Every structure is written in C-alpha cells, then in structure tokens.
Amino acid sequence: MDTKKFDYTDLIDMDCKNQTAKLLENYFHRMRGEYDSIVAVEEETYSEQPFFEFAEHINEKENQDIVNRTVQYVKQFILNVAMGNDFNVEVFKTYLYNLDPFFDKALAFNIATLLNEKDVFASEFDFETAWMSCGINIQKQSTQETDSKEDAPVDTSKLTIGMTVKNYKVLCELLGQEIKDGKSKKYQLENFKRYFEWEKAGQKFIIMDIYDTPLEKEDLRKLGNNSIYTQAIEVILLQYLSHQDGYTRTLTKKKWWELLSITNHKYGRMTEKELLQLDKILTSFEIRHFYQRCNKKLEQILFSALNNLKNRKLINYQIQTVIVTTDEETGKDKYFLATDDNLKSILDVERYVLHDVLGYEKIFQVFLRFKQKEYYQKINDILYDRYGWHYYFKQVKIIYVQENIQKVLPEAELNLKKQFLNEKVVSFLNENAVNEFKKQKEKYSAKYEELVNKWWGNPEDIPDSEKSELWKMPDVYVTAQRILTDELIKIGHKDLDFCEEEFIKSNSDMDEMFLFCNK
Structure with missing residues (x-):
C-alpha cells in the first residue's frame, strides 16, 4: 500500500508524550485499516534543562544503549509490518513509552522522514540503506530540538512590503505564530528576521522587505566592516x-x-x-x-x-x-x-x-x-x-x-589583492566539494545497482562481506565542507557572499540610497 502522499510529520505533537509510539502505531494500522489507538498520548511539560542534559551526555554508554535498543526495536517493528506480522503490545510499550521527551521527538521525526520517503522495506539491508539516505542524525537533530518552535516555518503570505502592522500580537496572528514574551519573544523576533525585514514605529511594525527564501541563521545579509x-x-x-x-x-x-x-x-x-x-x-x-x-x-x-x-x-x-x-x-x-x-x-x-x-x-x-x-x-x-x-x-x-592618504595606500592595495585571492581559493574549494559529492554519489549508485543485479534483484541475499564495500557519502558533506572552509580558509566577514565580477561591473545590484534631488 502506497502511503507516500501522507505526511507522517503531521502526526507529531511537540507538547505530548509518546510521539514515537503514536507514529508507529499509526503506520502499523495504515497498512491494515481503521483502528482504536492503544497509545496513551498525554500532554507533557518539560523545561529545556532535561534536554540539554540528555544532549550533553548522549554519548555516554548508558544513553547510547537506550538509543541503540530503541532504534533496533523500531527497525524490527517496521520490518515486521512489511511481513504482515502483529506486534506485542507490552513489548511495544516497554520500548517506546516514557522516552526522554526530546529523544522521543527527535526519533519520531527521523521515522517520519524515513516513512515519507519509503514505507515498505524488503530487508534489513533495504531499511538501513533508506535510513542512512535520509541524512538525519538523531544526536544532531535532538540538539536542535529546543529551537524547533522558534524556528518553525513562518508564513509571510499575508504581509506586503510597506505594510504597517498595528502591534506584535497582530503580527503573530498574520504570521500564524504563537504569541510569546520574555526571552522566547526575543528569539522569535530574531527568527522573523530570517523571513522579512521591518522597522519599528512605537508598537507598530513597518514591513521593509520580504525574502523569497529564508536566510540561514548565520546570514542576516549585513555587510561587516571587514567586507x-x-x-x-x-x-x-x-x-x-x-x-x-x-x-x-x-x-x-x-x-x-x-x-x-x-x-x-x-x-x-x-x-x-x-x-x-x-x-x-x-x-x-x-x-x-x-x-x-x-x-x-x-x-x-x-x-x-x-x-x-x-x-x-x-x-x-x-x-x-x-x-x-x-x-x-x-x-x-x-x-x-x-x-x-x-x-x-x-x-x-x-x-x-x-x-x-x-x-x-x-x-x-x-x-x-x-x-x-x-x-x-x-x-x-x-x-x-x-x-x-x-x-x-x-x-x-x-x-x-x-x-597620510599616500602612506596607507600601498598597504590597502596589498590587502585587497590578498582578499581577492582568498575569495578565489574559497570559491574553488566549495566548487570542488560539490563535484566530489556528485562523483561519490554516482559511484555509490553504480555500486549499489551492480550488487542488486548481481544477486538477481534481491538486496536481502547480498552477503555482508559485499555490503561492507558499499559506502555512501553523507548528504550533509557539502554543507560541512563549506562550514570548514568558512572557518579555516575564508578571511574576513564569513557571512558575506562576494562576486568579483558583480563588484567590478557594479551595474545591476547597486542603486540610489537617497533621492534628495527632484529634477
């Protein structure tokens, strides 16, 4: 049964317990028909502190064991669904009830992402390949979980450039966002800056610009003094x-x-x-x-x-x-x-x-x-x-x-040449990373297809000795390489994207700031 049109992430409620259990129960019965839920979904209140403690110690043996046991159970549960097997309710509860709230949500999002891509798996190898192809790391996702509410997608469709919004409450209503106070409000407004720009006039928000795509957190499109x-x-x-x-x-x-x-x-x-x-x-x-x-x-x-x-x-x-x-x-x-x-x-x-x-x-x-x-x-x-x-x-x-001008000019010219050279190196390294990722991706696809064809289209029959030769470069490789390039290679303002040709031409991206003269 093809359920790809259904979005499993819609099932996840960040304010309730047992979201992994709820999602897997839904998946089990979606393959069969209507059902009465056995999962106790209760509201839960949790502070940021337990999550940070869990994220900080997630690599300790005890927590690693929890993660590994739970993920292994999830894998077997999903594979059993494809085989038409039922599940033991008590075992189900033992593994999936009352998980750490942040681990529960992170795992649920991993599973939802997986099932949105593919919901039937022919073998353990097939499952693990699909799981890795999602490019999601539980630890990485969980460490970002507390930002999920501040960083929830912002719908700016009701805003227009030049629009005056009466106050913060009305702005949140237009954006479909929760009204907050204190630090939460401060973080929320910072997140809004990724989607649009505004000026304050008393309590009013005057919309200056609306971005076609949200900015990255580190990029607020500002020019630093060292640009x-x-x-x-x-x-x-x-x-x-x-x-x-x-x-x-x-x-x-x-x-x-x-x-x-x-x-x-x-x-x-x-x-x-x-x-x-x-x-x-x-x-x-x-x-x-x-x-x-x-x-x-x-x-x-x-x-x-x-x-x-x-x-x-x-x-x-x-x-x-x-x-x-x-x-x-x-x-x-x-x-x-x-x-x-x-x-x-x-x-x-x-x-x-x-x-x-x-x-x-x-x-x-x-x-x-x-x-x-x-x-x-x-x-x-x-x-x-x-x-x-x-x-x-x-x-x-x-x-x-x-x-004084003549004294500093030679050094300024030299520094500019260094900056131009550095930008060339950064551009080359970033392009090289993209090409390497494409090459490795093609190599992986070819090797995978070769193994499947060799074993008559049955991935589950492939020996472990041959599976070990199959390696896929992480989906985040290009992003990771860019981060390292910015940190270790790039000189100056690392959030600024510079194009030498655009600067030299200066014809299409710069325009008048003040229109004082009305001739």
Missing part, C-alpha cells in the same frame, strides 16, 4: 584622493557612487520610459522596486567605507544640504549651502508633508509606497511659496590630509 566591498571602495577612494590637489573634495552622492564604480554612468540619467524599453518584462513597479530593494545595500557599502576611514583618522566627512534658487540679476540657478535656520525651515516642511499630508510616521514609508516623487514635489512647492527656493539636494564633503 571586501568596503575594502575595495576604500582603496578606490584613497587612490582618488591621493591624486587630488588641496584637502577637500565635495560631490553629490550620485557622483561619489559613479566615481567609486558603485553605479555606472547611466545611473540616474535614464528615464523610466527608456528603462521600460529594455525588456518587455519590465514594468514601472519593477523599476521602482529595484531602487527600493537596493537602498540599504548602497548605504551600507558607501558609509561603511567612509566610517572606516574616518575611524582611522584618514578622513572626515560632512553631509551638506545645498539649496537652489534663482539669481535675480542673471536669472540663472543659484546654489548656496543651507544655514541652520534654512535646515530648520526644511525640517518643518518635511515633517508637515510626511505626517499631515501623507499620513506616514517615518520617511522610509514614503519609499516603500513609491511616493518619493509626490513627497518631494509637495515639499518643493511649499518651500518655493514660502522662500522662493526651487529645490534642495545633499552632497558629501570629504576632508583629508594627502600625505
């Missing part, structure tokens, strides 16, 4: 400043981005209409969402480099506001730096438009709703009516000592 992006920008900036006269350099953000090769010369110059003509799949939404999606990345890259250089006392920088008006004598545009009074006037109008006109709490909501054009146009209209100003924009002024 190769930051190093590369530092070198380019130092090279540029070392060849300039004077001790200051002032450019708009767009100009800095282009100079540093973060964006190309087309950035900010192509109209939306021109961009729409690039490909029929592009829409206004795609273009606007592109800018929105890349805002934080561009900010992190640029200002991480500037702050690193500032902390080393190689530069200082200021973000200045420039106001544009009309020169009464010439009729041409006139530019001047905003004074404190000017900045106060701009701030007052910005707050009025943001809060009273558009009804938002924070500026990023303007960008999330694609309202920046409307937002700045309303501000400029009010500023023109009040003060005769056409618009304003931001620029970054860098102050530096050229002699």
Whole structure:
C-alpha cells in the first residue's frame, strides 16, 4: 500500500508524550485499516534543562544503549509490518513509552522522514540503506530540538512590503505564530528576521522587505566592516584622493557612487520610459522596486567605507544640504549651502508633508509606497511659496590630509589583492566539494545497482562481506565542507557572499540610497 502522499510529520505533537509510539502505531494500522489507538498520548511539560542534559551526555554508554535498543526495536517493528506480522503490545510499550521527551521527538521525526520517503522495506539491508539516505542524525537533530518552535516555518503570505502592522500580537496572528514574551519573544523576533525585514514605529511594525527564501541563521545579509566591498571602495577612494590637489573634495552622492564604480554612468540619467524599453518584462513597479530593494545595500557599502576611514583618522566627512534658487540679476540657478535656520525651515516642511499630508510616521514609508516623487514635489512647492527656493539636494564633503592618504595606500592595495585571492581559493574549494559529492554519489549508485543485479534483484541475499564495500557519502558533506572552509580558509566577514565580477561591473545590484534631488 502506497502511503507516500501522507505526511507522517503531521502526526507529531511537540507538547505530548509518546510521539514515537503514536507514529508507529499509526503506520502499523495504515497498512491494515481503521483502528482504536492503544497509545496513551498525554500532554507533557518539560523545561529545556532535561534536554540539554540528555544532549550533553548522549554519548555516554548508558544513553547510547537506550538509543541503540530503541532504534533496533523500531527497525524490527517496521520490518515486521512489511511481513504482515502483529506486534506485542507490552513489548511495544516497554520500548517506546516514557522516552526522554526530546529523544522521543527527535526519533519520531527521523521515522517520519524515513516513512515519507519509503514505507515498505524488503530487508534489513533495504531499511538501513533508506535510513542512512535520509541524512538525519538523531544526536544532531535532538540538539536542535529546543529551537524547533522558534524556528518553525513562518508564513509571510499575508504581509506586503510597506505594510504597517498595528502591534506584535497582530503580527503573530498574520504570521500564524504563537504569541510569546520574555526571552522566547526575543528569539522569535530574531527568527522573523530570517523571513522579512521591518522597522519599528512605537508598537507598530513597518514591513521593509520580504525574502523569497529564508536566510540561514548565520546570514542576516549585513555587510561587516571587514567586507571586501568596503575594502575595495576604500582603496578606490584613497587612490582618488591621493591624486587630488588641496584637502577637500565635495560631490553629490550620485557622483561619489559613479566615481567609486558603485553605479555606472547611466545611473540616474535614464528615464523610466527608456528603462521600460529594455525588456518587455519590465514594468514601472519593477523599476521602482529595484531602487527600493537596493537602498540599504548602497548605504551600507558607501558609509561603511567612509566610517572606516574616518575611524582611522584618514578622513572626515560632512553631509551638506545645498539649496537652489534663482539669481535675480542673471536669472540663472543659484546654489548656496543651507544655514541652520534654512535646515530648520526644511525640517518643518518635511515633517508637515510626511505626517499631515501623507499620513506616514517615518520617511522610509514614503519609499516603500513609491511616493518619493509626490513627497518631494509637495515639499518643493511649499518651500518655493514660502522662500522662493526651487529645490534642495545633499552632497558629501570629504576632508583629508594627502600625505597620510599616500602612506596607507600601498598597504590597502596589498590587502585587497590578498582578499581577492582568498575569495578565489574559497570559491574553488566549495566548487570542488560539490563535484566530489556528485562523483561519490554516482559511484555509490553504480555500486549499489551492480550488487542488486548481481544477486538477481534481491538486496536481502547480498552477503555482508559485499555490503561492507558499499559506502555512501553523507548528504550533509557539502554543507560541512563549506562550514570548514568558512572557518579555516575564508578571511574576513564569513557571512558575506562576494562576486568579483558583480563588484567590478557594479551595474545591476547597486542603486540610489537617497533621492534628495527632484529634477
């Protein structure tokens, strides 16, 4: 009877006892028909401490014996089901009742995974081969069990980018998650960050981004100060400043981005209409969402480099506001730096438009709703009516000592070359691990098929002496090799995936952070 469409993991209740027994009983009777359960399923309350004690001592002889005896019984139970044999209820209870709660759940998940893949086994060898192919280790799974509730899959289908959620309780309801408090709430919110990004406004959650696939726990898509992006920008900036006269350099953000090769010369110059003509799949939404999606990345890259250089006392920088008006004598545009009074006037109008006109709490909501054009146009209209100003924009002024820049430049260039080399080695080793895994997997499949054919398609007839020659590389091999490569080979920020070609091109993954100028 084929029961593969049934998901055995749905039977497991993390808050109840005897889940392994419950699952195996269900499996036994699913092969036969309806039944009245004999398994006593009771709610159980357990703290984290017993589990950690069990996980810590699982390799001690006494606990190893418990694991081995129980797993051997499970194997025989499943094989007997395939043979049509009944089971002794008292023996069943002796082996499977009142197991350590965490071991019980871990074992149940192992069995469920196994039965979801295959539910009938021709022999002990067939069972053990399938069990190993699941790639699950009881000890490893049990040590992760306490995180299972915090790390339960989060359904973000009811969220949208730019959405404002009233409070934490409503957020949990939208996500289908349990409402928690204390440390449990803190861990839960950390887990939410793997699925989407938000900003807080009082008790409100404003959804900034929703990821297509959840992030790994170690990867929160943040650029560290030691990232190769930051190093590369530092070198380019130092090279540029070392060849300039004077001790200051002032450019708009767009100009800095282009100079540093973060964006190309087309950035900010192509109209939306021109961009729409690039490909029929592009829409206004795609273009606007592109800018929105890349805002934080561009900010992190640029200002991480500037702050690193500032902390080393190689530069200082200021973000200045420039106001544009009309020169009464010439009729041409006139530019001047905003004074404190000017900045106060701009701030007052910005707050009025943001809060009273558009009804938002924070500026990023303007960008999330694609309202920046409307937002700045309303501000400029009010500023023109009040003060005769056409618009304003931001620029970054860098102050530096050229002699200091020239001294550190050679070392910075050398470090960057080392980083590029290290990334090449890491990439090669990771690719090599993937290829090795594929080769060993093909070798195992060929050997297994050869043995089965040799013994006329009956795996149970294969002698133990020949079975011992059959070895399968662990399914977690590639992941394990990556972990070791990150820890022992990779230099710098180990959570950052860097692509040299993408950085050099800098055409498709970086975009404007601040849209201050509304020309």
